[in-house]
Amino acid sequence: MSDPLEAAPPSNAEAHAFVTATLPATAEPLASGWSPLAKPVGAFRVLHTADWHLGKCLLTRSRTDEHARFLAFLLQAIRENQVDALVVAGDVFDSPNPPQAAVKQYYDFLSSLRGAGACAAVIVAGNHDSPGHLEAPREVLRSLSFHVIGTLAAQPADWLVPLPGPAAPRLVVAALPFLRDADLRVGLSGQSVEEIRCALVAGIARRYQEAAQAAGEWRARGVPVLATGHLTVVGATGSESEREIHIGGLGAVGADCFPEVFDYVALGHLHRPQAAGGKGRVRYAGSPLALSFSEADDVKEVRLLDFEGGALTGQWSLCVPPARRLTRVRGRHEELAEKLAAAASENALPCWVEVTVEAPPPCDNLFDLILPLVAPHGGLELIRARPGGAGGPAAGGLGGEDGEDWLTHLDDPAAVFARRLEADGSGLSPDDRAALTDAFRELREFHAERRRSPDAAAPTR
Ligand SMILES: [Mn+2]
Structure with a gap:
């Protein structure tokens, strides 16, 4: 491959093959089975x-063990590849008020990162993070070269983080967190869904133009610029x-909204x-x-980037070793023993399996019926059993091609509604769909409000 920056975006398999081909054969292996990537003299690596x-959690199961293994892998990858700066582009935590164990995991990681050498970090808030929660330790973390950005500062110049420091920057990060409605538009009553969508998209583009303008001064002095973002790009x-990011999935931007100033x-x-x-x-x-x-079935990754001579000179995918596999098994009761045997895996942690039983035999508890079929396999753990097939809940047109059905979404009514629209709304225009999605959201808000205060007025449309 002549120039990894110009080539078409590689599939995971291609990206991995490229990394493998690039690595020196003699170096120490990474946890993933790969060797560290030799860093050119003078390169700044992100x-x-x-x-x-x-x-x-997945259903009620904690992912803490898997996160611990990922963070250990990340530290090792940073150390062995001589990474100069870590960039985390949002959704550090799953919820605005994360469990204490998760908060401890985060700080323990930062503490280990600090101990691992001179790697700086830029961490921005995603739509799941609480900006205030993330920014509370901002000043103490800044003293450790960890830059945490939860909310957008008033001045674009303040969005820029020169690394390793302002005295002799080798990279400038335009650190934009998830942009909230108030960062993007002034809400006016009576606006149509399309007007709101346009205002959101224009607002996002404007923010990135402002960032590019502020960073342009550094760029002119030969310092490369990296921008962060937590948003949806059209067509991805x-x-x-992923939770819907703006109301009704609005606010998806084109990839061309990021000015060329950003390397x-x-x-x-x-x-x-x-x-x-x-x-x-x-x-x-x-x-x-x-x-x-x-x-x-996704191959999960982190990305390594090298900046040299004021430009991005290379980027690589580094595969995250999966500590646990997730799998779905579907079949008639009598077929399941064989299918489950084939699904057993040898990852560090048992594979979590969801079983869909076609035409299930009459029983009080499907989970208890399936459990003995899973028990002989040490590498498997049953996390859900449910009925499938004709007449089952998936028959209403919501069953996906990959076998998932609406039960997956019971905790997310917006996703159920979106799938119903997809399944039954072929005659609807995009405007109609957006209006229906909006109306559904309003109704849900109204019902939630009614539960809190039963006298709330009904929505006006
Ligand atoms: Mn996310």
Whole structure:
């Protein structure tokens, strides 16, 4: 491959093959089975990751063990590849008020990172993070060269983080967190959905233009610029585990909204690693863990970037070793023993399996019926059993091609509604769909409000 920056965005398999081909054969292996990437003299090396979702559960199962293994891998990758700066593009935590164990995991990681050498960090808030929670320790972390950005400062010049420091910067990071409605538009009553969408998209583009303008001065002095973002780029591939970012999925921007001043745009929000809009310099690192069954077959990665001579000179994908596999098994009761035997895996932690039983035999508890079939396999753990097939809940047109169905979404009514629109709304225009989505959201808000105060007035439309 002549120039990795100009080449079409590689598939995961290609990206990995490229890394393997680039690595010296004699160096110490990484946990993933790969050797560290030799760093050219004078290069400034960045590791881009996002969407950790610390504190996340799958159903009721904790992912703490998997996160611990990922963070250990990340430290090792940073150390062995001589990374100069870590960039985390949002969704550090899964919720604005994360469990204490997750908060401890985060600070323990930063403490180890500090102990590992001179790696700086730029961490921005995603739509799942509480900006205030993330920024509370901002000053103490800044003294450790860890820059935490939860909210957008008033002046674009204050969005810029020169690394390793302002005296002799080798990279400037335009650190934009997830942009909230108030950062993007002035709400006016009576605006249509399309007007709101346009205002959001224009607001996002304007913020990146302002960042580019502020960074332009550094760029003119030969310092490369990396921008962060936590948003949706049109045409990129989502999965089931991202929460809708703006009302009704509005606010998706084109990859061309990032000015050329940015040598690289480190994105978060979508959980599949991918180049956005076919641009190799605009990238989602993806989540390091499969956060839902829809990501079960994804190869998870972090990205390594080298900046030299004022430009991005190389980028590589580093595969995150999966500590645990997620898998779905579907079949008639009598077929399941054989299918489950084939699904057993040898990862560090047992594979979590969701079993869909076609035409299930009458029983009080499907989980208890399936459990004995899973028990003989040490590498498997049953986390859900449910009925499938004709007449089952999936028959209403919501069953996906990959076998997932609406039960997956019971905790997310907006996703159920979106899938119903997809299944039954073929005659609807995009405007109609957006209006229906909006109306559904209003109704849900109204019902939630009614539960809190039963006298609330009904929505006016
Ligand atoms: Mn996320």
